[in-house]
Amino acid sequence: MREYSVPVLVDVPSSANLTDTVFQRAEREPGTVSLRRKAGDDWIAVTAGEFRDQVAAVAKGLIAAGVGPGDRVALMARTRYEWAVIDYAVWAAGAVTVPIYETSSSDQVKWIVSNSGAKAVFVELSSHEETVREVLEELPELENVWRIDDGALDELTAGGAEVSDETLSERRTGRGIADLATIVYTSGTTGRPKGCALTHDNLLFTARNVARGPLEQLFVTEDKAVLLFLPLAHVFARIIQVVAVETGTVLGHSPNMKNVGPDLQTFRPTLLLGVPRVFEKVYNAAEQKAAADGKGKIFHVAADVSVAWSRAESAGGAGLGLRLKHALFDRLVYRRLRAATGGRLWVAVSGGSALGERLGHFFRGAGIQILEGWGLTETSAPSAVNIPGANKIGTVGKPFPGVTIGIGEDGEVLVKGRHVFDGYWNDEKATAEAIDTDGWFHTGDIGELDKDGYLSITGRKKELLVTAAGKNVAPAPLEDLIRAHPLISQAMVVGDDRPFVAAVVTLDPEALEQWKGANGRAGATLADLSTDPAILAEVQKAVDRANASVSKAEQIKKFAVLDIDITEESGHLTPTLKVKRNVVMRDFAKQVDSLYG
The missing domain is CATH 3.40.50.12780 (ANL, N-terminal domain)
Incomplete structure (x- = not known):
């Protein structure tokens, strides 16, 4: 191990x-x-x-x-x-x-x-x-x-x-x-x-x-x-x-x-x-405001420069040309983004689920470094976290002092340390299942440790889908990439015991208001837009981007856009904006079945 x-x-x-x-x-x-x-x-x-x-x-x-x-x-x-x-x-x-x-x-x-x-x-x-x-x-x-x-x-x-x-x-x-x-x-x-x-x-x-x-x-x-x-x-x-x-x-x-x-x-x-959804919405709001002001193209170029600058910094430093572009867009775009957060914010900590790599680079390039961390309630929140000056975007960082992280034979992330809980209240059976005789807490997450001790989370054991062909698919990375699209609110990948991988997607009502005005769809409802060819094309772009990150067997072959959003109020999200998969599968079984009809 x-x-x-x-x-x-x-x-x-x-x-x-x-x-x-x-x-x-x-x-x-x-x-x-x-x-x-x-x-x-x-x-x-x-x-x-x-x-x-x-x-x-x-x-x-x-x-x-x-x-x-x-x-x-x-x-x-x-x-x-x-x-x-x-x-x-x-x-x-x-x-x-x-x-x-x-x-x-x-x-x-x-x-x-x-x-x-x-x-x-x-x-x-x-x-x-x-x-x-x-x-x-x-x-x-x-x-x-x-x-x-x-x-x-x-x-x-x-x-x-x-x-x-x-x-x-x-x-x-x-x-x-x-x-x-x-x-x-x-x-x-x-x-x-x-x-x-x-x-x-x-x-x-x-x-x-x-x-x-x-x-x-x-x-x-x-x-x-x-x-x-x-x-x-x-x-x-x-x-x-x-x-x-x-x-x-x-x-x-x-x-x-x-x-x-x-x-x-x-x-x-x-x-x-x-949580990542908060930072996604900050980015999407900035993008939509730029589009509304007729500066959408400038924003997209600025975003590309910000990402390129951050990636270059990770690789040893940006060249003169990129530094000049970055300085220009700092005056035109990034400074305004920082001002919207009060003007003093230079670092944020993200947890709860994975932050998209591009989003992490964008914010760092714009002058707000987002440090991803990882942990569970059972570990008093953090077990690993990135740090300023050694932020390896795409990972959740190294263990913090006093923590040992191990990767089991099946890829499960295991943890030891004084931060690990005493057990589940009035539930000895669940406690014994979570903490083994060697003192390792079994987190249920699947991950990898690189040679420098940085941890990457690649999925969750209980959420791994196994298709009818026997292919194991981790839904979370695909969902994160789809959800990054400004018009998309939530995405849930399905395919357990099914012939192929598919997804159900919901649209973001707030983001759609700007889109409707710019695309002649004033007055359109969520139900109208869930079948609108232009919207479906935008969702397809998000799915294509997600598919580019995985093997052919793991790619999403079909998707359904729901005619409502799923929220905490609707009972489909937790208070920290995680999807309750079993509830979504129960309430939208007909829509999921239709993907395989």
């Missing part, structure tokens, strides 16, 4: 826990700005002392309300400042946070709350409270439902006024690295979500080794700021929040994942994290 290890850089003492830095920084430098809280269109500075005081006040309220050491407290809210306060307050009270996606259904809420045994739940909006109350009678262990937008934090603060600082200190310091910090439920692309039990050690070890290791330039310098907009119920955003708190990086929260642009302009982050 091929392995690659990176030595531990930062150890974490057994007495440490996630709240230490919050309380210690407030003692050392109480006036330092730690966060910026959204208030209308403004950002209000929150100092280290103010953040500690709010965390302590809510923690005292939780203690007064009967929340004890090890009790589970659920949290259902959008990405906002109060999420951080509640998370750290739960930990300061000695309890365990159980995140719930704010888009979850009542059945999903019932499962997570009952499976985790949560004693209380925070919700943000009245709609969230209604979702919980729909199943309240089936949750006998749930004692409290606190609504953030109904004064819950003020209520808890008042209720905990009589709890002494000594009591809070005893409760807070009574938890060490071995204790459970959170139960993060997987997003559930197949079946019911499983609860991943992550300890204080899992999160602290990860945060401190990432921040002092591969991503030190992003966090441990002055004037650094990170804006979060991905759901904090997902471990990816959560670990970045912990890293920001650990390093003193100014942290901001944007609750609107679908319209984060205005917050980028006003917060002006130096670091951003997102």
